[in-house]
Amino acid sequence: MTKDTKSKVYQEVLEEIRNYIVDHQLQDGDRLPSERELAEQLNAGRSSVREALRAIELLGLIETRHGEGTFLRSYQPYYSVEILSTFILQETRSQKEVLQLKLLLESQVLSNLSGQISMDFYKKLLSVIVELPKEKLHTFLFTELFKATGNRLLIKIWHLLEGFSNPISFELQNHSFYEQLLFWVKENKAESAIEALEKVYTLE
Template sequence: MNKEASNKVYIEIVKKIRTMIVEDGLKIGDKIPSERELSERLQVGRSSVREALRALELLGLIETRRGEGTFLRDARGNQLVQLVSTFILQDEKAKEDVKDTLQLIEMDCLRLVLQRNNVEQIVSFRKLLESVNVSDEEFFLKMIELGDNHLMYRIWIILSNFYRSLNFPEEPYSKAKYLTLLDALLQGDENLVLEKYLLLRKLST
Protein backbone atom coordinates (compact mmCIF):
# COMPACT_ATOMS: atom_id res chain seq x y z
CA MET A 1 0.00 0.00 0.00
CA ASN A 2 2.77 2.42 0.79
CA LYS A 3 4.19 4.24 -2.15
CA GLU A 4 7.37 2.29 -2.66
CA ALA A 5 10.67 1.76 -0.90
CA SER A 6 9.70 -1.86 -1.12
CA ASN A 7 11.95 -3.23 -3.80
CA LYS A 8 15.64 -3.75 -4.01
CA VAL A 9 17.87 -2.52 -1.28
CA TYR A 10 20.68 -2.12 -3.75
CA ILE A 11 18.69 0.37 -5.81
CA GLU A 12 18.17 2.45 -2.69
CA ILE A 13 21.87 2.21 -1.96
CA VAL A 14 22.69 3.49 -5.43
CA LYS A 15 20.55 6.53 -4.75
CA LYS A 16 22.12 7.09 -1.35
CA ILE A 17 25.59 6.84 -2.77
CA ARG A 18 24.61 9.34 -5.42
CA THR A 19 23.34 11.70 -2.74
CA MET A 20 26.50 11.18 -0.77
CA ILE A 21 28.61 12.04 -3.80
CA VAL A 22 26.70 15.25 -4.36
CA GLU A 23 26.70 16.30 -0.71
CA ASP A 24 30.38 15.63 -0.24
CA GLY A 25 31.12 17.43 -3.48
CA LEU A 26 33.17 14.58 -4.90
CA LYS A 27 34.66 15.09 -8.35
CA ILE A 28 35.78 12.75 -11.07
CA GLY A 29 38.84 10.89 -9.93
CA ASP A 30 38.02 11.21 -6.25
CA LYS A 31 37.90 8.18 -4.01
CA ILE A 32 34.60 7.16 -2.50
CA PRO A 33 34.32 5.42 0.88
CA SER A 34 35.32 1.78 1.03
CA GLU A 35 32.75 -0.99 0.77
CA ARG A 36 33.08 -1.74 4.47
CA GLU A 37 32.60 1.88 5.45
CA LEU A 38 29.57 2.27 3.19
CA SER A 39 28.16 -0.91 4.64
CA GLU A 40 28.47 0.53 8.12
CA ARG A 41 27.32 4.07 7.33
CA LEU A 42 24.25 2.86 5.47
CA GLN A 43 23.54 0.02 7.86
CA VAL A 44 23.36 -2.64 5.17
CA GLY A 45 25.33 -5.74 4.35
CA ARG A 46 28.49 -5.44 2.38
CA SER A 47 27.13 -7.69 -0.35
CA SER A 48 24.28 -5.28 -0.92
CA VAL A 49 26.76 -2.45 -1.19
CA ARG A 50 28.67 -4.49 -3.73
CA GLU A 51 25.57 -5.05 -5.84
CA ALA A 52 25.01 -1.32 -5.90
CA LEU A 53 28.61 -0.69 -6.84
CA ARG A 54 28.35 -3.29 -9.61
CA ALA A 55 25.45 -1.33 -11.03
CA LEU A 56 27.41 1.90 -10.91
CA GLU A 57 30.36 0.17 -12.47
CA LEU A 58 28.20 -1.13 -15.31
CA LEU A 59 27.01 2.39 -15.91
CA GLY A 60 30.61 3.47 -16.10
CA LEU A 61 30.20 5.89 -13.23
CA ILE A 62 32.82 4.37 -10.96
CA GLU A 63 35.99 2.39 -11.34
CA THR A 64 37.19 -0.15 -8.80
CA ARG A 65 40.85 -0.86 -8.28
CA ARG A 66 41.73 -3.86 -6.16
CA GLY A 67 43.92 -2.97 -3.26
CA GLU A 68 43.27 0.72 -3.74
CA GLY A 69 39.62 1.58 -3.64
CA THR A 70 36.68 2.81 -5.67
CA PHE A 71 36.90 6.00 -7.68
CA LEU A 72 34.53 8.28 -9.48
CA ARG A 73 35.04 8.16 -13.18
CA ASP A 74 34.15 9.93 -16.35
CA ALA A 75 31.22 8.03 -17.75
CA ARG A 76 32.77 7.19 -21.04
CA GLY A 77 33.11 3.82 -22.79
CA ASN A 78 31.95 1.46 -20.13
CA GLN A 79 31.43 -2.19 -19.34
CA LEU A 80 27.93 -1.86 -20.64
CA VAL A 81 29.24 -1.77 -24.15
CA GLN A 82 31.04 -5.05 -23.77
CA LEU A 83 28.19 -6.78 -22.01
CA VAL A 84 25.47 -5.57 -24.29
CA SER A 85 27.56 -6.43 -27.27
CA THR A 86 27.87 -10.07 -26.28
CA PHE A 87 24.12 -10.27 -26.14
CA ILE A 88 23.11 -8.05 -28.97
CA LEU A 89 25.74 -8.53 -31.54
CA GLN A 90 25.31 -12.18 -32.25
CA ASP A 91 25.02 -12.13 -35.99
CA GLU A 92 26.30 -10.27 -38.99
CA LYS A 93 23.04 -8.43 -39.44
CA ALA A 94 23.61 -6.80 -36.08
CA LYS A 95 27.04 -5.65 -37.18
CA GLU A 96 25.55 -3.93 -40.18
CA ASP A 97 22.98 -2.36 -37.90
CA VAL A 98 25.75 -0.84 -35.83
CA LYS A 99 27.40 0.58 -38.91
CA ASP A 100 24.15 1.99 -40.28
CA THR A 101 23.08 3.38 -36.96
CA LEU A 102 26.40 5.02 -36.23
CA GLN A 103 26.27 6.75 -39.57
CA LEU A 104 22.71 7.93 -39.01
CA ILE A 105 23.74 9.30 -35.64
CA GLU A 106 26.74 11.05 -37.07
CA MET A 107 24.56 12.66 -39.70
CA ASP A 108 22.20 13.78 -36.95
CA CYS A 109 25.13 15.37 -35.18
CA LEU A 110 26.03 17.25 -38.31
CA ARG A 111 22.46 18.47 -38.57
CA LEU A 112 22.71 19.73 -35.01
CA VAL A 113 25.88 21.56 -35.89
CA LEU A 114 24.02 23.19 -38.75
CA GLN A 115 21.24 24.23 -36.41
CA ARG A 116 23.60 25.81 -33.91
CA ASN A 117 25.49 27.43 -36.77
CA ASN A 118 28.43 28.41 -34.63
CA VAL A 119 30.51 29.83 -37.46
CA GLU A 120 33.34 31.10 -35.30
CA GLN A 121 34.13 27.76 -33.74
CA ILE A 122 33.87 25.93 -37.02
CA VAL A 123 36.30 28.35 -38.61
CA SER A 124 38.78 28.07 -35.78
CA PHE A 125 38.50 24.28 -35.82
CA ARG A 126 39.10 24.33 -39.56
CA LYS A 127 42.29 26.30 -39.00
CA LEU A 128 43.39 23.77 -36.40
CA LEU A 129 42.68 20.93 -38.78
CA GLU A 130 44.82 22.57 -41.43
CA SER A 131 47.86 22.67 -39.21
CA VAL A 132 47.68 19.34 -37.40
CA ASN A 133 46.25 15.91 -38.04
CA VAL A 134 42.98 15.16 -36.26
CA SER A 135 41.77 11.61 -35.85
CA ASP A 136 38.31 10.60 -36.95
CA GLU A 137 37.28 10.25 -33.32
CA GLU A 138 38.53 13.71 -32.43
CA PHE A 139 36.80 15.17 -35.44
CA PHE A 140 33.40 13.84 -34.51
CA LEU A 141 33.88 14.63 -30.86
CA LYS A 142 34.32 18.20 -31.97
CA MET A 143 31.22 17.97 -34.14
CA ILE A 144 29.19 16.70 -31.22
CA GLU A 145 30.56 19.46 -29.03
CA LEU A 146 29.43 21.96 -31.63
CA GLY A 147 26.06 20.23 -31.74
CA ASP A 148 25.76 20.86 -28.01
CA ASN A 149 23.70 17.81 -27.11
CA HIS A 150 25.09 15.75 -24.29
CA LEU A 151 22.76 12.85 -24.86
CA MET A 152 23.83 12.59 -28.48
CA TYR A 153 27.37 12.61 -27.18
CA ARG A 154 26.70 9.61 -24.99
CA ILE A 155 24.98 7.69 -27.72
CA TRP A 156 27.79 8.39 -30.11
CA ILE A 157 30.41 7.31 -27.59
CA ILE A 158 28.69 3.98 -27.08
CA LEU A 159 28.08 3.35 -30.75
CA SER A 160 31.56 4.28 -31.85
CA ASN A 161 33.00 1.99 -29.20
CA PHE A 162 30.77 -0.75 -30.51
CA TYR A 163 31.87 -0.01 -34.00
CA ARG A 164 35.55 -0.07 -33.25
CA SER A 165 35.18 -3.37 -31.43
CA LEU A 166 33.78 -4.92 -34.59
CA ASN A 167 36.97 -4.44 -36.54
CA PHE A 168 35.53 -3.15 -39.74
CA PRO A 169 38.26 -2.30 -42.26
CA GLU A 170 39.53 1.21 -41.71
CA GLU A 171 39.35 3.93 -44.27
CA PRO A 172 42.57 5.71 -45.18
CA TYR A 173 42.89 9.08 -43.55
CA SER A 174 42.01 11.94 -45.83
CA LYS A 175 42.32 15.38 -44.36
CA ALA A 176 40.90 16.96 -47.50
CA LYS A 177 37.53 15.27 -47.02
CA TYR A 178 37.23 16.56 -43.50
CA LEU A 179 38.04 20.05 -44.69
CA THR A 180 35.42 19.96 -47.42
CA LEU A 181 32.91 18.70 -44.89
CA LEU A 182 33.66 21.69 -42.69
CA ASP A 183 33.31 23.99 -45.67
CA ALA A 184 29.92 22.52 -46.39
CA LEU A 185 28.92 23.17 -42.79
CA LEU A 186 29.98 26.77 -43.14
CA GLN A 187 27.82 27.11 -46.22
CA GLY A 188 24.88 25.89 -44.21
CA ASP A 189 23.63 23.56 -46.91
CA GLU A 190 22.33 20.35 -45.31
CA ASN A 191 22.28 18.30 -48.48
CA LEU A 192 25.81 19.32 -49.30
CA VAL A 193 26.95 18.44 -45.78
CA LEU A 194 25.42 14.99 -45.97
CA GLU A 195 26.92 14.44 -49.40
CA LYS A 196 30.36 15.27 -48.09
CA TYR A 197 29.82 13.04 -45.10
CA LEU A 198 28.87 10.09 -47.26
CA LEU A 199 31.94 10.75 -49.36
CA LEU A 200 34.01 10.63 -46.19
CA ARG A 201 32.49 7.28 -45.28
CA LYS A 202 32.87 6.00 -48.82
CA LEU A 203 29.15 5.71 -49.31
CA SER A 204 28.62 8.11 -52.16
CA THR A 205 26.76 6.74 -55.14
Protein backbone atom coordinates in the same frame (compact mmCIF):
# COMPACT_ATOMS: atom_id res chain seq x y z
CA MET B 1 6.67 -22.23 -0.17
CA THR B 2 7.22 -19.19 -2.24
CA LYS B 3 10.27 -19.00 -4.41
CA ASP B 4 10.42 -15.25 -4.05
CA THR B 5 11.74 -15.39 -0.53
CA LYS B 6 15.15 -16.64 -1.57
CA SER B 7 16.68 -13.33 -2.41
CA LYS B 8 20.39 -12.81 -2.38
CA VAL B 9 21.87 -10.64 0.31
CA TYR B 10 23.37 -8.21 -2.14
CA GLN B 11 19.93 -7.64 -3.62
CA GLU B 12 18.47 -6.89 -0.24
CA VAL B 13 21.33 -4.54 0.44
CA LEU B 14 20.50 -2.89 -2.86
CA GLU B 15 16.98 -2.32 -1.65
CA GLU B 16 18.14 -1.03 1.70
CA ILE B 17 20.52 1.44 0.14
CA ARG B 18 17.74 2.68 -2.08
CA ASN B 19 15.51 3.13 0.95
CA TYR B 20 18.28 4.87 2.80
CA ILE B 21 18.68 7.37 0.00
CA VAL B 22 14.98 8.03 -0.17
CA ASP B 23 14.52 8.28 3.59
CA HIS B 24 17.43 10.63 4.03
CA GLN B 25 16.57 12.64 0.95
CA LEU B 26 20.08 12.35 -0.36
CA GLN B 27 21.02 14.55 -3.26
CA ASP B 28 23.73 14.27 -5.88
CA GLY B 29 27.10 14.57 -4.23
CA ASP B 30 25.90 13.47 -0.82
CA ARG B 31 27.84 10.76 0.90
CA LEU B 32 26.59 7.32 1.75
CA PRO B 33 27.61 5.56 4.97
CA SER B 34 30.90 3.72 4.74
CA GLU B 35 30.95 0.12 3.64
CA ARG B 36 31.68 -1.01 7.16
CA GLU B 37 28.85 1.03 8.61
CA LEU B 38 26.41 -0.29 6.04
CA ALA B 39 27.51 -3.82 6.72
CA GLU B 40 26.89 -3.42 10.42
CA GLN B 41 23.61 -1.53 10.08
CA LEU B 42 22.20 -3.98 7.56
CA ASN B 43 23.55 -6.97 9.40
CA ALA B 44 25.46 -8.21 6.39
CA GLY B 45 29.02 -8.94 5.46
CA ARG B 46 31.10 -6.20 3.98
CA SER B 47 31.66 -8.24 0.84
CA SER B 48 27.94 -8.43 0.21
CA VAL B 49 27.67 -4.69 0.69
CA ARG B 50 30.47 -4.22 -1.77
CA GLU B 51 28.79 -6.44 -4.34
CA ALA B 52 25.74 -4.24 -4.17
CA LEU B 53 27.76 -1.04 -4.33
CA ARG B 54 29.80 -2.24 -7.29
CA ALA B 55 26.62 -3.10 -9.15
CA ILE B 56 25.15 0.31 -8.46
CA GLU B 57 28.40 1.88 -9.45
CA LEU B 58 28.38 0.13 -12.79
CA LEU B 59 24.90 1.39 -13.39
CA GLY B 60 26.30 4.86 -12.94
CA LEU B 61 24.36 5.89 -9.86
CA ILE B 62 27.18 6.29 -7.40
CA GLU B 63 30.79 7.30 -7.41
CA THR B 64 33.46 5.84 -5.17
CA ARG B 65 36.47 7.77 -4.03
CA HIS B 66 39.28 5.88 -2.37
CA GLY B 67 39.87 7.11 1.15
CA GLU B 68 36.85 9.39 1.11
CA GLY B 69 33.74 7.37 0.68
CA THR B 70 30.86 6.58 -1.62
CA PHE B 71 28.86 9.41 -3.10
CA LEU B 72 25.64 9.78 -4.94
CA ARG B 73 25.96 11.34 -8.33
CA SER B 74 23.70 12.36 -11.13
CA TYR B 75 22.87 9.38 -13.21
CA GLN B 76 25.47 8.77 -15.88
CA PRO B 77 24.54 5.72 -17.92
CA TYR B 78 27.59 5.90 -20.13
CA TYR B 79 29.60 3.19 -18.57
CA SER B 80 26.81 0.69 -18.35
CA VAL B 81 25.59 1.52 -21.80
CA GLU B 82 29.08 0.95 -23.03
CA ILE B 83 29.26 -2.43 -21.39
CA LEU B 84 25.86 -3.43 -22.66
CA SER B 85 26.63 -2.19 -26.13
CA THR B 86 29.79 -4.22 -26.36
CA PHE B 87 27.78 -7.31 -25.59
CA ILE B 88 25.15 -6.37 -28.08
CA LEU B 89 27.68 -5.55 -30.73
CA GLN B 90 29.56 -8.71 -30.05
CA GLU B 91 26.59 -10.80 -31.02
CA THR B 92 25.78 -8.59 -33.93
CA ARG B 93 28.21 -9.73 -36.51
CA SER B 94 26.73 -7.77 -39.34
CA GLN B 95 29.16 -5.13 -40.37
CA LYS B 96 26.48 -3.58 -42.51
CA GLU B 97 24.27 -2.82 -39.55
CA VAL B 98 27.10 -1.25 -37.66
CA LEU B 99 27.92 0.99 -40.57
CA GLN B 100 24.30 1.93 -41.05
CA LEU B 101 24.01 3.08 -37.47
CA LYS B 102 27.36 4.80 -37.59
CA LEU B 103 26.35 6.75 -40.65
CA LEU B 104 23.12 7.65 -38.98
CA LEU B 105 24.88 9.12 -35.98
CA GLU B 106 27.37 10.99 -38.10
CA SER B 107 24.62 12.42 -40.25
CA GLN B 108 22.85 13.48 -37.12
CA VAL B 109 25.78 15.44 -35.79
CA LEU B 110 26.33 17.14 -39.13
CA SER B 111 22.71 18.16 -39.25
CA ASN B 112 22.74 19.18 -35.62
CA LEU B 113 25.70 21.51 -35.97
CA SER B 114 24.72 22.88 -39.34
CA GLY B 115 25.22 26.63 -39.26
CA GLN B 116 26.19 26.50 -35.60
CA ILE B 117 29.93 26.51 -36.00
CA SER B 118 31.84 29.60 -35.01
CA MET B 119 34.60 30.98 -37.15
CA ASP B 120 37.14 30.34 -34.43
CA PHE B 121 36.16 26.73 -34.06
CA TYR B 122 36.17 26.28 -37.81
CA LYS B 123 39.65 27.70 -38.21
CA LYS B 124 40.98 25.69 -35.34
CA LEU B 125 39.69 22.43 -36.74
CA LEU B 126 40.96 23.29 -40.19
CA SER B 127 44.43 23.97 -38.92
CA VAL B 128 44.59 20.56 -37.29
CA ILE B 129 43.16 18.77 -40.27
CA VAL B 130 45.89 19.85 -42.63
CA GLU B 131 48.53 18.48 -40.32
CA LEU B 132 46.87 15.18 -39.58
CA PRO B 133 47.70 11.91 -41.34
CA LYS B 134 45.01 10.61 -43.60
CA GLU B 135 43.99 7.70 -41.42
CA LYS B 136 43.17 9.92 -38.49
CA LEU B 137 41.06 12.48 -40.25
CA HIS B 138 37.71 10.82 -39.92
CA THR B 139 37.99 10.01 -36.25
CA PHE B 140 39.38 13.40 -35.36
CA LEU B 141 36.82 15.50 -37.15
CA PHE B 142 33.82 13.61 -35.91
CA THR B 143 35.14 13.36 -32.40
CA GLU B 144 35.40 17.13 -32.28
CA LEU B 145 31.99 17.59 -33.83
CA PHE B 146 30.37 15.15 -31.43
CA LYS B 147 32.02 16.91 -28.54
CA ALA B 148 30.60 20.16 -29.78
CA THR B 149 27.06 18.81 -29.60
CA GLY B 150 27.46 18.13 -25.90
CA ASN B 151 25.67 14.78 -26.00
CA ARG B 152 28.15 12.50 -24.28
CA LEU B 153 26.01 9.46 -24.72
CA LEU B 154 26.03 9.97 -28.47
CA ILE B 155 29.78 10.12 -28.64
CA LYS B 156 30.16 7.05 -26.45
CA ILE B 157 28.06 4.94 -28.73
CA TRP B 158 29.69 6.34 -31.79
CA HIS B 159 33.15 5.54 -30.49
CA LEU B 160 31.98 2.07 -29.75
CA LEU B 161 30.70 1.62 -33.27
CA GLU B 162 33.92 2.99 -34.63
CA GLY B 163 35.79 0.42 -32.63
CA PHE B 164 33.67 -2.35 -34.03
CA SER B 165 33.72 -1.24 -37.63
CA ASN B 166 36.81 -2.27 -39.44
CA PRO B 167 39.10 0.54 -40.36
CA ILE B 168 37.90 0.35 -43.87
CA SER B 169 39.14 2.12 -46.88
CA PHE B 170 36.26 4.50 -47.21
CA GLU B 171 37.36 6.38 -44.18
CA LEU B 172 40.56 7.18 -45.94
CA GLN B 173 39.32 10.18 -47.79
CA ASN B 174 41.48 13.09 -48.79
CA HIS B 175 42.06 16.03 -46.58
CA SER B 176 40.03 18.06 -49.02
CA PHE B 177 37.03 15.81 -48.46
CA TYR B 178 36.91 16.55 -44.76
CA GLU B 179 37.67 20.20 -45.30
CA GLN B 180 34.73 20.34 -47.64
CA LEU B 181 32.55 18.50 -45.13
CA LEU B 182 33.43 20.96 -42.41
CA PHE B 183 32.88 23.89 -44.72
CA TRP B 184 29.39 22.70 -45.60
CA VAL B 185 28.49 22.35 -41.98
CA LYS B 186 29.72 25.83 -41.22
CA GLU B 187 27.76 27.24 -44.15
CA ASN B 188 24.58 25.57 -42.94
CA LYS B 189 24.57 23.13 -45.82
CA ALA B 190 24.45 19.91 -43.89
CA GLU B 191 22.41 18.26 -46.63
CA SER B 192 25.36 18.46 -48.99
CA ALA B 193 27.70 17.12 -46.35
CA ILE B 194 25.41 14.24 -45.49
CA GLU B 195 24.94 13.41 -49.12
CA ALA B 196 28.67 13.27 -49.67
CA LEU B 197 29.12 11.13 -46.62
CA GLU B 198 26.42 8.72 -47.64
CA LYS B 199 27.99 8.35 -51.04
CA VAL B 200 31.26 7.35 -49.43
CA TYR B 201 29.58 4.88 -47.16
CA THR B 202 27.69 3.16 -49.94
CA LEU B 203 30.84 2.76 -52.01
CA GLU B 204 31.97 -0.08 -49.84
